[in-house]
Amino acid sequence: MSDAVDSYYEATRHGAGESDAFEPGRFDVAVIGGGLTGLNAAIELAGRGVRACLLEGHAIGWGASGRSGGQVIAGLGVDMDWLARRLGDDVARALFAIALQGMDDLRRRIASHGIECDLVDGHLVAAHNRRAARSLRREAESMNRRYDYPVRYLDGGALAEQVGSTVYHGGLYDDRSGHLHPLNYTLGVAQIARAAGVKIFAGCRVERVIGDGPHRVRCEAGEIACDHVLLCANAYLDRLEPKLARHFIPVGSHIVATRPLDESTANSLLPGNAAVADTRRVLDYYRLSADRRLLFGGRVGLLDPTPAQLRSVMASRIARVFPALEGIQLDHAWGGHVAVTRSHAPHLGRLRGNILFAHGYSGHGMVLSGIAGKVLAEAVAGDDDRLRLLARIPNPAIRMPRRLLKPALAVMLAWFRLLDRT
Numbered sequence: 001m002s003d004a005v006d007s008y009y010e011a012t013r014h015g016a017g018e019s020d021a022f023e024p025g026r027f028d029v030a031v032i033g034g035g036l037t038g039l040n041a042a043i044e045l046a047g048r049g050v051r052a053c054l055l056e057g058h059a060i061g062w063g064a065s066g067r068s069g070g071q072v073i074a075g076l077g078v079d080m081d082w083l084a085r086r087l088g089d090d091v092a093r094a095l096f097a098i099a100l101q102g103m104d105d106l107r108r109r110i111a112s113h114g115i116e117c118d119l120v121d122g123h124l125v126a127a128h129n130r131r132a133a134r135s136l137r138r139e140a141e142s143m144n145r146r147y148d149y150p151v152r153y154l155d156g157g158a159l160a161e162q163v164g165s166t167v168y169h170g171g172l173y174d175d176r177s178g179h180l181h182p183l184n185y186t187l188g189v190a191q192i193a194r195a196a197g198v199k200i201f202a203g204c205r206v207e208r209v210i211g212d213g214p215h216r217v218r219c220e221a222g223e224i225a226c227d228h229v230l231l232c233a234n235a236y237l238d239r240l241e242p243k244l245a246r247h248f249i250p251v252g253s254h255i256v257a258t259r260p261l262d263e264s265t266a267n268s269l270l271p272g273n274a275a276v277a278d279t280r281r282v283l284d285y286y287r288l289s290a291d292r293r294l295l296f297g298g299r300v301g302l303l304d305p306t307p308a309q310l311r312s313v314m315a316s317r318i319a320r321v322f323p324a325l326e327g328i329q330l331d332h333a334w335g336g337h338v339a340v341t342r343s344h345a346p347h348l349g350r351l352r353g354n355i356l357f358a359h360g361y362s363g364h365g366m367v368l369s370g371i372a373g374k375v376l377a378e379a380v381a382g383d384d385d386r387l388r389l390l391a392r393i394p395n396p397a398i399r400m401p402r403r404l405l406k407p408a409l410a411v412m413l414a415w416f417r418l419l420d421r422t
């Protein structure tokens with residue numbers, strides 16, 4: 001089920017996502033992966049006059065970028081106090097500034113190219129217990145004071161103005177974050193890449209990257225010769241570079257879309273129309289779509305649920321938060337893989353020769369993938385300062401035989417669920 005795409009986004013996509021017929025040949029750079037990392041890298045390369053092609057094994061946006069919860073969230077997805085303790089305050093601030101630039105770039109691109117992707121402002125992290133609420137209050141203070149970032153702690157009436165549920169104890173509200181239609185955003189970015197001169201070869205799964213530079217990139221239809229390779233395959237990297245893929249765990253995440261709600265019901269659930277993610281380890285995340293469906297996602301305890309199991313689990317999770325939606329019709333259900341690193345912050349670096357990589361944004365990839373792509377392109381052009389800075393984030397390999405990963409994940413999810421109840 002994890003890779004099935006009966007998604008609301010597919011049903012409401014703008015256009016087919018055009019691509020070019022594959023031609024073997026020579027490029028300066030081959031980008032592997034047609035999600036937001038690869039597409040953004042390719043646009044930046046084209047803007048610098050670099051000849052780039054992008055190879056995507058399926059269709060553009062087939063991976064996480066076209067399936068995501070669509071929450072566009074500021075920051076690195078990591079506990080910033082932990083990062084500051086590991087790398088020092090100045091490095092933590094510099095890394096946070098890179099992440100914020102990712103948000104600015106996303107907003108600028110949508111506005112300047114008129115990408116129709118239903119962008120809405122406002123994001124709430126909702127505390128599932130009192131301890132989490134206290135921690136969010138501290139986080140709000142720290143973000144304001146140490147990072148000059150204006151998030152607000154909400155409780156009581158202010159919280160009720162954002163979410164019509166009684167299960168939360170407080171929240172962290174960020175009006176610079178928000179939500180969008182991830183597939184239409186990705187397709188819009190792909191159009192910009194093509195218009196900038198990037199050759200997009202969809203349906204071309206790369207089988208091997210050969211050589212230490214210059215490189216050859218082999219797919220079934222033929223070979224591309226190039227000076228640089230950018231690995232932007234994210235959670236699907238393990239077939240191409242299994243050792244590198246040990247730096248994250250591909251965790252299944254699932255989403256359902258309800259039938260469209262009438263306006264007053266939709267307003268009663270999410271009066272501020274913000275996207276919401278809660279603080280549990282096995283979290284719920286949700287938002288309203290442009291046609292007022294509730295899109296509700298999370299990790300499902302069963303690793304590969306059938307569509308019926310997924311609907312049933314999600315129906316009860318929706319009813320726990322919004323009892324008024326008990327028994328609501330679910331029109332779409334889909335899943336995908338999130339690449340989760342140990343730190344929850346991204347993993348970027350240089351593999352060998354001129355092969356660079358970026359992946360592992362955990363739940364923050366809608367924004368971070370864009371800036372990561374840009375940073376990879378900068379490094380190709382000879383300025384790898386920001387790549388080296390991001391590569392300092394501690395993201396050690398997760399040393400576990402691949403065959404034990406799924407059972408270990410199942411045990412971990414069950415344990416996390418127990419902790420979430422405390």
Ligand SMILES: Cc1cc2nc3c(=O)[nH]c(=O)nc-3n(C[C@H](O)[C@H](O)[C@H](O)COP(=O)(O)OP(=O)(O)OC[C@H]3O[C@@H](n4cnc5c(N)ncnc54)[C@H](O)[C@@H]3O)c2cc1C
Pocket residue numbers: 032033034035036037038055056057058059060061062063064065066067068069070071072073204205206207232233234235236237240253254255285297335336337338339358359361362363364365366367369
């Ligand atoms: C269900 C779900 C919900 C999520 N919700 C959110 C959210 O609300 N907010 C948020 O910020 N993030 C969210 N994420 C994470 C976010 O979507 C990702 O971090 C981000 O889209 C990663 O972009 P990417 O381009 O690196 O990877 P992807 O979009 O996964 O693209 C990688 C592409 O590489 C291609 N590929 C892989 N191997 C090869 C090969 N050998 N040859 C050619 N092509 C190959 C794949 O087909 C794929 O299309 C979610 C993810 C999922 C799955």
